[in-house]
Each structure stands twice: as C-alpha cells, then as structure tokens.
Amino acid sequence: MNPRAPQQKRGRERVAALMASASALFVEKGFDATTMTEIAARAGAAIGTLYLFFPTKEALAQAILAENAESLSAQLDALQEQATGLAPAAIADALFELLGRFVGTHPAYSALLDLPGDEGWRRKMRGRRREQIAALFAQAEPPLPAGQAERLAVIVPQLMRIPLALVGEKRLRDGVLEELRSMLARHLEVDTD
Amino acid sequence: MNPRAPQQKRGRERVAALMASASALFVEKGFDATTMTEIAARAGAAIGTLYLFFPTKEALAQAILAENAESLSAQLDALQEQATGLAPAAIADALFELLGRFVGTHPAYSALLDLPGDEGWRRKMRGRRREQIAALFAQAEPPLPAGQAERLAVIVPQLMRIPLALVGEKRLRDGVLEELRSMLARHLEVDTD
Amino acid sequence: MNPRAPQQKRGRERVAALMASASALFVEKGFDATTMTEIAARAGAAIGTLYLFFPTKEALAQAILAENAESLSAQLDALQEQATGLAPAAIADALFELLGRFVGTHPAYSALLDLPGDEGWRRKMRGRRREQIAALFAQAEPPLPAGQAERLAVIVPQLMRIPLALVGEKRLRDGVLEELRSMLARHLEVDTD
Amino acid sequence: MNPRAPQQKRGRERVAALMASASALFVEKGFDATTMTEIAARAGAAIGTLYLFFPTKEALAQAILAENAESLSAQLDALQEQATGLAPAAIADALFELLGRFVGTHPAYSALLDLPGDEGWRRKMRGRRREQIAALFAQAEPPLPAGQAERLAVIVPQLMRIPLALVGEKRLRDGVLEELRSMLARHLEVDTD
DNA sequence: CATGAATGAGTTTTCATTCAT
DNA sequence: GATGAATGAAAACTCATTCAT
Numbered sequence: 001m002n003p004r005a006p007q008q009k010r011g012r013e014r015v016a017a018l019m020a021s022a023s024a025l026f027v028e029k030g031f032d033a034t035t036m037t038e039i040a041a042r043a044g045a046a047i048g049t050l051y052l053f054f055p056t057k058e059a060l061a062q063a064i065l066a067e068n069a070e071s072l073s074a075q076l077d078a079l080q081e082q083a084t085g086l087a088p089a090a091i092a093d094a095l096f097e098l099l100g101r102f103v104g105t106h107p108a109y110s111a112l113l114d115l116p117g118d119e120g121w122r123r124k125m126r127g128r129r130r131e132q133i134a135a136l137f138a139q140a141e142p143p144l145p146a147g148q149a150e151r152l153a154v155i156v157p158q159l160m161r162i163p164l165a166l167v168g169e170k171r172l173r174d175g176v177l178e179e180l181r182s183m184l185a186r187h188l189e190v191d192t193d
Numbered sequence: 194m195n196p197r198a199p200q201q202k203r204g205r206e207r208v209a210a211l212m213a214s215a216s217a218l219f220v221e222k223g224f225d226a227t228t229m230t231e232i233a234a235r236a237g238a239a240i241g242t243l244y245l246f247f248p249t250k251e252a253l254a255q256a257i258l259a260e261n262a263e264s265l266s267a268q269l270d271a272l273q274e275q276a277t278g279l280a281p282a283a284i285a286d287a288l289f290e291l292l293g294r295f296v297g298t299h300p301a302y303s304a305l306l307d308l309p310g311d312e313g314w315r316r317k318m319r320g321r322r323r324e325q326i327a328a329l330f331a332q333a334e335p336p337l338p339a340g341q342a343e344r345l346a347v348i349v350p351q352l353m354r355i356p357l358a359l360v361g362e363k364r365l366r367d368g369v370l371e372e373l374r375s376m377l378a379r380h381l382e383v384d385t386d
Numbered sequence: 387m388n389p390r391a392p393q394q395k396r397g398r399e400r401v402a403a404l405m406a407s408a409s410a411l412f413v414e415k416g417f418d419a420t421t422m423t424e425i426a427a428r429a430g431a432a433i434g435t436l437y438l439f440f441p442t443k444e445a446l447a448q449a450i451l452a453e454n455a456e457s458l459s460a461q462l463d464a465l466q467e468q469a470t471g472l473a474p475a476a477i478a479d480a481l482f483e484l485l486g487r488f489v490g491t492h493p494a495y496s497a498l499l500d501l502p503g504d505e506g507w508r509r510k511m512r513g514r515r516r517e518q519i520a521a522l523f524a525q526a527e528p529p530l531p532a533g534q535a536e537r538l539a540v541i542v543p544q545l546m547r548i549p550l551a552l553v554g555e556k557r558l559r560d561g562v563l564e565e566l567r568s569m570l571a572r573h574l575e576v577d578t579d
Numbered sequence: 580m581n582p583r584a585p586q587q588k589r590g591r592e593r594v595a596a597l598m599a600s601a602s603a604l605f606v607e608k609g610f611d612a613t614t615m616t617e618i619a620a621r622a623g624a625a626i627g628t629l630y631l632f633f634p635t636k637e638a639l640a641q642a643i644l645a646e647n648a649e650s651l652s653a654q655l656d657a658l659q660e661q662a663t664g665l666a667p668a669a670i671a672d673a674l675f676e677l678l679g680r681f682v683g684t685h686p687a688y689s690a691l692l693d694l695p696g697d698e699g700w701r702r703k704m705r706g707r708r709r710e711q712i713a714a715l716f717a718q719a720e721p722p723l724p725a726g727q728a729e730r731l732a733v734i735v736p737q738l739m740r741i742p743l744a745l746v747g748e749k750r751l752r753d754g755v756l757e758e759l760r761s762m763l764a765r766h767l768e769v770d771t772d
Numbered sequence: 773c774a775t776g777a778a779t780g781a782g783t784t785t786t787c788a789t790t791c792a793t
Numbered sequence: 794g795a796t797g798a799a800t801g802a803a804a805a806c807t808c809a810t811t812c813a814t
Contacts, residue, residue, distance in 0.1 A: 030309025032225035116223035162351045187376040416695025418611035502609030573762040
C-alpha cells in the first residue's frame with residue numbers, strides 16, 4: 001500500500017536501478033514525456049515493482065531530486081570547511097569547479113529542479129541550497145558587501161546550467177564555461193579595489 | 194502545419210485571443226500540463242475553433258514562439274543600427290536592458306523555448322538569436338577577442354532568465370539583476386585593460 | 387475538463403443511454419464489479435464519451451441515485467396530498483404499494499443506496515426520504531403515538547427491499563410481500579384499539 | 580480451496596487473528612475495498628502468511644462466513660429444542676432476541692452474506708438458514724398456516740438488519756428495534772384469533 | 773467560420789497472487 | 794511455517810484530435 005524502504009539487499013539494488021533508469025529518461029526526454037512503464041522496463045522491472053517503492057511519478061522524481069540534493073549539500077559542506085578566510089574570488093572559483101562537476105555528474109538535478117506546479121517542496125530545497133552557498137561566501141576575507149552573498153547564492157548555480165544547453169558543441173561549451181568563470185572571478189576581484 | 198491566415202478582422206482577433214490564452218497558460222502551468230480545451234475555454238472559444246487555426250498543440254506553441262521571436266529579432270535589429278562602434282560594455286548594457294524588458298513582457302518565450310525533446314525547429318530559432326546577438330557584439334570598438342561575441346551570445350540571454358525565478362522576492366530580484374548587469378559590464382571593461 | 391450538462395438533444399439522449407446502461411450493470415453485477423469500459427460499451431459509446439459527462443464512477447452512481455431519488459420524492463409528494471386524514475393503516479397500505487412499485491421499476495436505487503464509504507451525500511438523501519415518509523404518517527387520523535412516524539419512516543422502505551432478494555422464487559416472493567403488507571397493516575390497526 | 584488446517588497452536592492463533600482482521604475490515608470498508616495486504620498488516624502478519632492459510636480472498640470471506648454461519652446454526656439448533664410446542668409469538672420473540680444478538684456480535688455475517696454476483700455457495704448457505712428457521716416455526720402450537728413458516732424464515736432475519744443502519748442514532752435505533760419486535764409479535768398473535 | 777460531442781490510444785495506478793529465500 | 798519482493802493483468806481516467814452539424 002504505502003511505499004516502503006526496501007529491507008533487503010536485493011530491494012536496495014532494485015531501487016537504485018529504478019532511480020537510475022528514471023534519472024536517465026527524465027534527462028533524455030523530460031519528466032512529462034517519460035512514462036512509468038518505460039522507466040520500469042529500462043530497469044528490467046515490472047511496472048508493479050516500480051510502484052512498490054514509489055507511489056507516484058512525482059514521488060519518484062522527488063526521491064531522485066532529494067538524493068542529488070543530499071549529495072550536493074554534502075559537497076558544499078565539505079567546501080565550507082576549506083573555504084574559511086579565502087578571498088571571494090577564490091571561493092567563487094572553488095564553488096564554480098564544484099558545481100561544474102556536479103551538474104555534469106547529476107544531470108537529473110537540473111532536469112527536475114524546476115518542473116511547473118510545485119510551490120512547496122522544491123522551493124524549500126532551493127532555499128536550503130541558497131543558504132548554504134550564501135554561508136560559503138559569508139566567510140570570505142575581506143567580507144563582501146551586505147547582501148552580495150545572498151545574490152551570488154542565486155546567481156552562481158544558474159550560471160552553471162548555461163553550458164548544459166550546449167550538448168554537441170563541445171568547443172563552444174568549454175569556452176562559455178571559461179568565460180563565465182573568469183567573469184565571476186573578475187567581478188569579485190574588482191569589487192575589492 | 195501553418196495556421197491558416199485568417200482573412201477577416203474578426204478572425205485575426207480570434208487568433209490573437211487564442212494565442213494570448215495559450216501563452217498565459219503555458220507560463221502558468223507549463224506546456225504539457227495545459228490542455229487544448231482549457232486554452233479554448235479561457236479565450237471564450239470552442240475547441241473546434243482553436244483547431245481551425247492551429248492544427249496541433251505543437252503548432253500553436255510554435256506560432257507563439259515565432260511571434261515572440263519575430264518581435265525580439267526586430268528589436269535586436271533596431272539595436273544593431275544604434276550600436277555600431279560602441280564600446281563592448283555599452284553594447285552589453287543596451288542589450289541587457291533590451292533583453293530584460295523582453296523576458297518580462299514575453300514570458301512565454303522563455304517557457305516554450307527549451308522544451309525537452311527538441312531536435313529541430315526551436316534549436317534553429319535559438320541559433321538565429323545567437324547569430325544576431327553575436328553580430329551585435331562583433332561591431333564593438335575596440336573589437337572583442339576572437340570567439341567572445343559568440344560566447345556572449347549564449348551567455349547574455351541566459352543571464353536574463355535568472356531573475357525570473359525570483360517572483361515574490363522583489364528586493365532580491367532587483368539586487369540580482371543589478372549584480373548581473375555590473376558583473377557583465379566590468380567583465381567587458383576589464384578586458385580592455 | 388469538467389463534466390457538463392449536455393446542451394443538445396443528441397447529448398441528452400447519450401446521457402440517458404449511459405445512465406441506463408450503468409443502472410442495469412450495477413444491478414446485475416454490483417457497483418464494484420462493473421467497469422466503466424463495460425458501461426460505455428453497453429451504451430454503444432466510447433469510454434471517453436462516458437467520462438465526458440461523468441467525471442468519476444462514483445459521480446455516475448450519484449447521478450443515477452439522484453434521478454431515482456427525485457422520482458421517489460415526487461411520488462411521495464403526490465401521495466402526501468391524497469393521504470391527509472386517512473387512517474394509519476390506509477396510509478401504510480398506500481405507501482406500501484407505492485414503494486413496492488418503485489423498487490421494482492428502479493432496481494438501481496436499492497443496489498446503490500448503501501455502498502460503503504460515503505458518509506455524506508447518501509446519508510442526506512436517506513434523511514430526506516425519512517422526513518418525507520414521516521410527514522406522511524404524521525397526518526394520519528387518529529394520530530400515531532409520538533415518534534412512531536419517524537420509526538416507520540425507517541422501517542417501511544427497508545421492508546420493501548426484503549422481497550428483492552427472492553429473484554427466481556416468484557411464488558415465495560409474492561407471499562412474502564403480502565405477509566409484510568398484512569403485518570404492517572395489522573400493526574397499525576391494533577394500535578388503535 | 581479449503582484453508583489448510585493449521586496443526587500447531589500458534590498456527591490456529593494466526594488464523595484466528597487473520598480472520599478477525601479481515602472481518603473487521605470487511606465491515607468497515609466492504610469486501611471489495613479491503614485489500615489482502617491490509618488484512619495481513621492489521622493482523623501483524625506478512626502477506627505470504629495470509630496466503631498460507633487462505634488460497635484466495637474469496638476463500639477467506641467464505642471461511643469467515645462459514646464460521647459465523649456455524650455459530651448461528653448451532654444457536655438455532657439450541658433454540659429448536661426449547662421451542663417445541665411454544666406459541667408462534669413466543670417463538671418469534673425468542674428468535675428475535677437470538678438474531679438481534681447475533682447480528683450485533685457477528686457484523687461480518689451481514690456484510691458478506693449478500694455480495695453481488697452470487698450464484699452458488701452463499702445462496703445455499705442462506706437456504707440452509709431459511710430451512711432451519713422454518714423448522715423452528717413449524718413446531719409452533721397452534722400450527723401456522725401453510726407456508727407461513729417459510730415466509731417468516733425469509734422475513735425475520737432481514738428485519739434484524741434494519742436497525743444496523745442506525746449507528747449513531749441510538750435512541751431511534753432502540754425504538755425501531757422495539758417497534759419491529761412488537762409488530763412481529765402482534766402479527767403472530769392476531770393470526771390466532 | 774464556428775461549434776462541441778465523440779473518439780480511443782495511451783497513461784497512471786491498484787492489488788490479488790506467486791515464489792525464491 | 795513465514796516472509797515480503799516481485800509480478801502483470803486490469804481498471805480508472807486524460808486529452809489531443811476529428812467531424813457532423
């Protein structure tokens with residue numbers, strides 16, 4: 001009736017396979033165009049098995065998103081410890097690299113983050129991410145002007161999604177990424193003049 | 194494929210109302226979650242009337258997108274004439290303002306431009322927009338380094354979409370917009386050192 | 387989206403056919419065992435047509451029930467006018483005949499009246515029926531003891547459902563009906579001694 | 580078809596718990612709306628365990644019904660011995676009390692006895708109950724008119740179910756029960772005039 | 773041009789039942 | 794005996810699209 005956390009090893013493997021299948025399809029075709037039947041099939045499972053663990057398609061997306069967000073959050077935590085007292089531009093650079101790697105390895109995160117019609121859960125998740133990044137910038141030395149940490153917490157993650165649209169244009173994509181990186185770095189350096 | 198061009202005035206008004214209704218709904222609920230019946234109803238028309246002008250839902254979205262893109266293209270053309278010989282930062286500033294106004298007045302453009310599963314038409318439209326913006330930067334004085342105009346043509350439109358997510362947080366939204374503007378301006382100034 | 391009342395003659399005929407089909411199947415196999423597909427098929431309609439008028443299976447049952455209840459209510463109203471000043475036993479007899487005919491011509495009423503899991507709408511409908519029958523007995527001459535009208539309003543409709551279970555045993559069924567009739571009549575006569 | 584008779588004491592307790600769980604749920608939500616998973620869960624057992632004892636959902640219902648019917652049958656047998664030569668009204672009174680207690684303590688009996696789509700087993704069970712009650716009335720002194728015992732065997736059990744619908748209206752419920760009792764008693768007294 | 777009833781393929785979701793452990 | 798993951802047929806429901814009026 002209710003989806004339950006799998007209690008045996010086989011179950012945990014199943015869940016992982018289902019989430020991987022769903023992630024890949026969501027990225028390839030988008031949330032709406034992906035069917036639950038397709039997700040189950042690609043994972044080699046029956047449709048009923050999928051619903052055994054995820055009561056709705058939306059819940060499945062949420063589970064994937066939560067897992068990705070958890071991973072991102074942990075990485076940001078780790079960065080937080082190393083970033084104390086660094087210059088703003090150095091923090092930006094480190095964050096840039098972290099996020100760049102993350103969006104590459106977790107494409108479903110970007111694909112699922114702004115589906116229409118949420119208003120609740122996802123908003124909170126984005127809020128937490130913003131707080132975490134703002135805290136990162138808040139410990140820069142010299143300190144940033146008031147409010148800038150919060151603004152950067154909004155901007156930087158979005159910057160990282162820009163190159164994602166350039167699949168198949170690798171040259172341009174790398175150039176854009178570097179352009180963004182340098183733009184952000186200079187922005188934070190210049191402010192210290 | 195193409196909507197039959199309505200010959201009568203009444204017909205043209207009908208089409209405008211249908212496209213306005215569709216645009217609003219696409220923005221509010223997303224393309225997939227919006228039904229053709231709903232679109233017709235909000236425009237005060239019957240479902241059959243909607244299909245009289247737009248043979249498929251996709252064609253309707255394309256018509257809206259084409260109209261918006263036409264408007265954007267015309268505005269960029271106008272800017273092109275005024276921008277000859279301007280400094281890069283000045284061009285960026287002008288483009289920034291133009292795009293900022295455009296995404297505000299044409300929210301459907303952003304909502305429809307990057308639907309998943311896109312292999313053709315939309316990709317071309319984005320390509321044309323990139324060329325137009327690149328051409329704008331190409332006439333800056335002093336000239337930009339090789340390839341930067343193309344990279345900016347990718348980046349700047351995406352920057353403008355960042356504040357869109359901040360509905361209901363007006364203070365932050367305005368701050369973010371200004372932060373982006375100054376970041377871009379400095380980026381282009383610094384390069385001239 | 388929302389089910390609408392049909393606006394043309396064809397539509398009204400369709401709705402009638404669908405309700406007739408559903409009524410018959412609910413009586414034959416019960417509410418749960420009847421599928422929407424089956425209902426549509428028996429009415430010669432597509433499944434989508436059924437959902438055009440009734441948004442859920444429950445709503446379909448309710449519409450049937452409401453129509454039947456409306457009919458019963460009207461018949462009870464008519465009886466009310468003729469029953470003023472009659473003896474209790476005479477009222478009972480008339481009511482008995484009315485209800486006997488009704489359950490025979492509206493078998494879906496009994497089949498749908500006490501589905502599990504309602505708590506709301508059906509309760510109100512039964513309440514109204516009780517009030518109407520109680521009002522009928524309330525005008526008997528001589529008057530009934532306090533509260534008896536309300537008790538009879540509960541009892542009599544249920545009595546009428548007893549013979550329904552005896553399909554295929556016509557002899558017994560008729561005997562049971564007559565036994566119930568006389569039992570009720572005597573009960574009300576005796577009270578006047 | 581038949582549940583494997585559990586050999587161990589633990590097994591018998593298990594079966595009892597499962598049947599109790601199922602009975603309660605069948606009464607609360609109806610047969611169709613109750614799931615096998617739910618039944619097992621409420622009994623604190625695994626779904627596999629439930630199927631260990633009952634091969635199908637229908638078999639489970641039958642087992643419950645059979646047990647209840649067994650109990651009722653035994654009680655009617657006991658009454659049979661005490662009722663020889665009693666007046667019809669006295670028999671009716673005793674039966675009334677017996678059945679009233681029974682439907683109160685065995686609510687699943689009523690809930691399961693007349694599921695729709697019934698062509699076999701349940702029909703026979705009802706038939707046996709009718710015969711037993713008819714036999715009870717058959718030994719009344721003075722004897723009842725021909726056929727009346729059979730008719731009462733149909734009527735009396737149904738009368739007892741009428742107050743069941745009045746949960747939460749205790750006052751009315753008790754009044755209705757008494758009204759039915761007296762109606763039946765007078766009916767049988769009057770006939771002897 | 774306009775209407776809205778009608779269609780039916782496609783999707784999500786449920787649940788009785790099986791079976792490997 | 795006991796478990797619970799796994800199955801998949803079947804049901805409810807949606808909606809883009811068609812077409813007779």
